[in-house]
Amino acid sequence: MDTTTLITLGAVAVVLVGGAAVFLWRRSSADERESRRAHEAAQEREPPVELGExxxxxxxxxxxxxxxxxxxxxxxxxxxxxxxxxxxxxxxxxxxxxxxxxxxxxxxxxxxxxxxxx
Missing domain, CATH: 2.40.50.140 (Nucleic acid-binding proteins)
Incomplete structure (x- = not known):
């Protein structure tokens, strides 16, 4: 394999790994935002259960x-x-x-x- 091919393959690998990292980071951020929203909504409502029941x-x-x-x-x-x-x-x-x-x-x-x- 020549040097140009190796450099091209290396660049493609960097782009793929970087893209995967960005995708996972955005997905986890969205999950965290949804969890935070659900927690805040839970704090705003009365519990649907009663003590002793x-x-x-x-x-x-x-x-x-x-x-x-x-x-x-x-x-x-x-x-x-x-x-x-x-x-x-x-x-x-x-x-x-x-x-x-x-x-x-x-x-x-x-x-x-x-x-x-x-």
């Missing part, structure tokens, strides 16, 4: 949340509920019932305790 919802994921223990995450009308004391047999996609115990400071999510599998 039991709600049914699907488990979307598990996290360690604040306690460091396995906590199920789900949503009630788009409102995030973190549920503790969930049995190990419960998996993502399972529907559970949980009792709301408290809200976070901005009332954009709630903590709950597991009641039963629906």
């Amino acid at each position: 039991t709600y049914e919802f699907g488990v979307t994921e598990f996290t360690d949340h604040h306690s460091g223990e396995r906590v199920a995450v789900g949503k009630v009308e788009g409102f995030v509920v973190f549920t503790e004391d969930v049995p190990d047999s419960v998996r993502e996609g399972d529907v559970i019932r949980a009792k709301i115990l408290s809200f976070n400071q901005g009332k954009t999510s709630a903590d709950a305790t597991f009641v039963e599998t629906a």
